Amino acid sequence: MAEERLQKYIARCGIVSRRKAEELILNCDVKVNGQILKELGSKIDPEIDVVEVYNKKIYVKDGHIYIKLYKPEGYVTTVKDQFNRKTVIDLININDRIYPIGRLDYNTSGLLLLTDDGDLANKLLHPKYNMYKTNDAHVTGSISEESINKLRSGVLIDDNKTAPAKVKLLNKGDKSKVQISIYEGKNRQVRKMFDALGHSVIKLKSLSFGNINLGDLSVGQWKYLTDDEIKFLKR
Structure with missing residues (x-):
């Protein structure tokens, strides 16, 4: 070798x-x-x-590859991009073919998992597994307790009501900061949920996927998942 x-x-x-x-x-x-x-x-x-x-x-585990990445803003969550924009794959210097588990939009930063284990990826993204994904959202305006309760009970977006979210108001003023956890994975869901309540998302950061978090990663860095993290995903 x-x-x-x-x-x-x-x-x-x-x-x-x-x-x-x-x-x-x-x-x-x-x-x-x-x-x-x-x-x-x-x-x-x-x-x-x-x-x-x-x-x-220490040793490299055999079998599938499981990676966590601190995605920066300005990268698309695809393997290739038809408009030649930077992709998350550009940040990971390995030869193996891997795919993102879920999607963070272009202007969202934070935790993103990638793997070559297609079966597990599909399982994790199915709502029935209740795999909560936690985000910090900075939004326009002073968000009300009524709006927080609407997020907790479900919001109508794209003619469908979202599943109840776990929500914590971190601070509010001219702008508000909200921590929100959802287990669905609809396109731009968090942004649309706040839009439906009259608050635009200014900044969005993915914090965790279940009990897997960013740890000591800096923006743009990645690492292989630990045995315990892999066991959690496969449980």
């Missing part, structure tokens, strides 16, 4: 993001074949070398 940079291998094992992997190396928390290795440019052969983090052997 071809050699690869140590920090890339650590990230590929799903332990931490690549930036965090670099910190581990510089802090002398990584061993290769029993020896501390603290040079970021170092390369290893995953089939031959034994890599340890905090004295525990």
Whole structure:
């Protein structure tokens, strides 16, 4: 197998993001074949070398690929775009063919999951599994308690009433900040729900998918899911 940079291998094992992997190396928390290795440019052969983090052997899991990405604004959630806009796939430097689980629109940032496991992706997106997706929404105007209650009971959009949402008002004034969790995945649903109540969404950020969150990821970064995160999705 071809050699690869140590920090890339650590990230590929799903332990931490690549930036965090670099910190581990510089802090002398990584061993290769029993020896501390603290040079970021170092390369290893995953089939031959034994890599340890905090004295525990790490390895890349076999089977399907599961990734979480901190999507920036200005990227489309598709594999390819007919208008040659930047896609979320451009941010993930692997050769495997993966697909987004669900969709974040062009101007939305935050957590996005990707995988090559089509069966699991379809399962997770079905409303019957009640997989709540939590978002922070900055909206125009001072949102009322009445509007909050409407979000909680369901709002009429596209001639259909949405399922009840979990809603928390974080602050309000000339603009309001609302945390909203939904388990449906209709196109631009959160934005349309607020539009129906007379509030335009100024900024929208995806925080979590079930109990999977952004963790230590920075905007534009990604990492492989941990075993516990994968088990949660497959439960």
